[in-house]
Amino acid sequence: MFEEFKPVSKVEWLARIGEDLKGRPLSELVAGFGEVSLSPFHHADDRGGRLPVVLPLTRSWEIGEDIEVSDDFIKTNRRLLRALEGGVNAPRLILNKNIAYSSLAIILEGVEPDRVSLQFYLTHRKANPGSLLAHFHKFVLLHRIDVKNIRAGLDWSPGAVVGPADVANLFERVGQSGMEIRLPTVNGLHFFSDKKPVVELERVVSLGERFLHRYATEKYPPAFINKHLQFSVAVGKNYFLNIAKLRALRLLWANVMKAYGMGGPMPPVAVHFAEGEQTDDPHTNMIAATTQAMSAVTGGADRLTVLPADAYSGEVSGFSRRIARNVQHILQLESHFDQVADPVAGSYFVEKLTRVLCEKAWAAFIEN
Template identity: 35%
Template sequence: MSDSPRPAALSFSEFEPLSAAAWQARIARDLKGADPADLRWETPEGLTLEPFYHREALAALGNVPAPQVRAVRRAAPNSWRNLPTLLVPAGTDGRAAIDHAARALQGGADGAHFDLSEPEHFDVGYLAATLPLEQGVWGFTVCRQPEEFTLRLVDAALDRPLRGFLRYAPGSNSSPDDYALLVHGLRRCVQLTRHLPEFFPLAVNGQFFNSRGATAVQELAYTLNTAAVFLDNIPADDLDLDVTAIAAALHVHVGIGPSYFVEMAKLRALRRLWATLLHAFGVRPEVAATLRIHATTSSWTQTTLDPHTNMLRVTTEAMSAVLGGADSVSVTPYDSLYAAPNEFSSRIARNVPVILREEAYLDRVADPAAGSYFIETLTDQLAREAWALFQQTEAAGGLLVARGKVYESIRLATMEQFRRIATGEQVIVGTNRFQNLKEQFSFDPKKLLRSRQFDSTRAAYPSEVLRLATAMHFIRKELKKKKAAVVLLGTDTIQQIYDSFVRLLPAEQRPAMSEVPARGDLSLLFSTPEEATLMSARPEQFQQFADFVRNRPDDSEDDGEQLQHEAPVLLACDLPTMQDAVRYFGFKEFTVSGYSTDDVLARLQGR
């Protein structure tokens, strides 16, 4: 405002200003002949980051970017919201989750995000009677009939000013463009909530890409490609839904990983690119300024090994989300991969944002990263690279047409991450470095590997599944069980096992692989009471093998779970049948010269 007092310019006249060249000369002198270029480092996105940044970096951007402001309740303090995600399983009406949300409000939460397995059974009447809908922020993920759920929700809220979002996600393996199956239903959701300017019924699911290992550039670009599909296909003139109405109803879900500065810059780049995208569609700038971003700590980086390290990961992830400008944050409980929801881990997860707000005061500044030479440069780099990839995908026909190429590019990025993890270039604390070799699992590895809910798409999976399978193998060996098991380790994992193993040996003792499996082959661990054998198989071989083995009447392992229709991670049956099946379906044995698989596994487990 024109009558606001202007701050006095800071001046440190006793210090002479130094140029970037002067700093570089000092760095070269301190390095005593070493090349300063060696201090640069490359991100997985291919960006080159300098060892230091100077105010001249802002000049290279053209001008100093304006600070970014959150969309929702931007004038109020505490403008970002702490929204725990509460799972509502099938066969329940959600009352237990609603009661949990009520307790969470007393413990520092600002609302909740309900993930509904059966939205038609969720008791919205109890929700409206129990929770202060007009005061908190409330999110809902539904897997079907979003328009029917929205109608029930709006009716239950009556005239209260509901704030929050709806996300339609048909299933855990659904594509973010599967909304196309229900365009008319989503249009109805927009119509039903037009009187609620702070409720966003259309979700752009960027978290889908993040949870599958996409780089920050890929996540940004493909999120924009998904939004472009919404803006192209959902407007309907006959329903008075133009592109501006659709843009105003959109919000974005993102996953946040542990790369602290990159994730912070990613969110800042997203706001910048969102304005560019909407401008291209002819939408007014003030609509772009209302973008709501919901950030969830990444499932991609969660681990089952040394799981308390997940508490530390989600802390840096939540900080990146808050400092990057997210409007709401969900922190995942540290034991969510293997344990049922419980009060202890839920409380810890809920308290991470509470501490960031109440003790670290991260709600007091609108854009803490504004003006940082490094963060502003990184934001600009991510935005430029992501926009170029977005345009490339649009030129190929957009996300719906180029979906196969998009998924293949993400697969290649994940395989590169798996390789770096296997070789130790990328560290996962407690999994591939600094392991607790005496760790005692608080869960049954066998049951976890057989569980339908076990997430096998994560970065740590190829490393930890070997550890889990090895633990199960040694238990089986010690107990001399008369059954055998085959554990699916993943694609191309044998090479990663070999790389991890040889790193533990002196250079002169490093053996060669007897046979390199074909690219794309599945890696398997065949475990008997006497020994373990690493094997590889083509996907169709393993599928046929799995179909045969799981139809055996004794394939139960006493856990009472039904097997999936797709090939499961763990298969077990009597030893003669398993041995015959492995031979019949032509699995290839993998050996390391001079070492048995038991030797390899024991060395990797620190035995």
């Protein structure tokens, strides 16, 4: 079929573009992405004979939802069950204080942790992830659940007093439990910046590499830590930049793994919406959420949490939570975004943006 179409050279395209612009220079259409500027015109000749880079991205992704744990544990349980019934398979429980086993048992009543990917996030300075891990393990055992089927994640605030010895103890407990628990999390949410995407990427990669150094011991070498890591990053409203940043993160971390002589897959990447990006119009936010979600999964998110349209108000309704879930259901079940791995591979523009972000971020990483 391709033989029927005559190849069009870069010179011919530029000539046609010049006619359409009627004398205006193409440079006026250069797109700015923070520290990066790109021409809107890209041609196969610019590739220098290189083939498209198809990243080993996850086809499907987990559907997340943030659930803040209140003092009313029964109410929290109802909200959690409602989320699961609505199709969420990776809920994140946000705890602002340490809780007892009895409280966790109430929160997880009716939940089958071997069928979902439970995520726990401790936000307070005196966070005790070891205690929470012990409570969760006890819950699994008391409910006669096969520990080999447990996939979960444990994260804590960057301000929490959790040192290398504490993390080593967590690794020990996870190993003894037989459960698959992702920890620690390379939390890059607070690095988000559409104005400085290169700086954002450099900081996320630097934090991850620092974890390999900080938590490594003779018993738990960097390769072990990398196997248990997960990343958490944010996306804004710039569609193409979101895609390119997520693709660039994978390439950058692949370089780190290569430098450490590590094989295996890239740690999973959880994607959230950046704080402060919503307007005070829920309908506008609802529409924006669809393209933000599309860019996140196109870029290769392993887990995605869509921010409800009225989250800016501080009072999230059940309706907006349901719409946030359904955005992902539509992308999976109707639009089939989960059927193609790295769908933008071969896009000259996105690949160029990905490559430039990688080059600049890696140079900054090496320098720092």
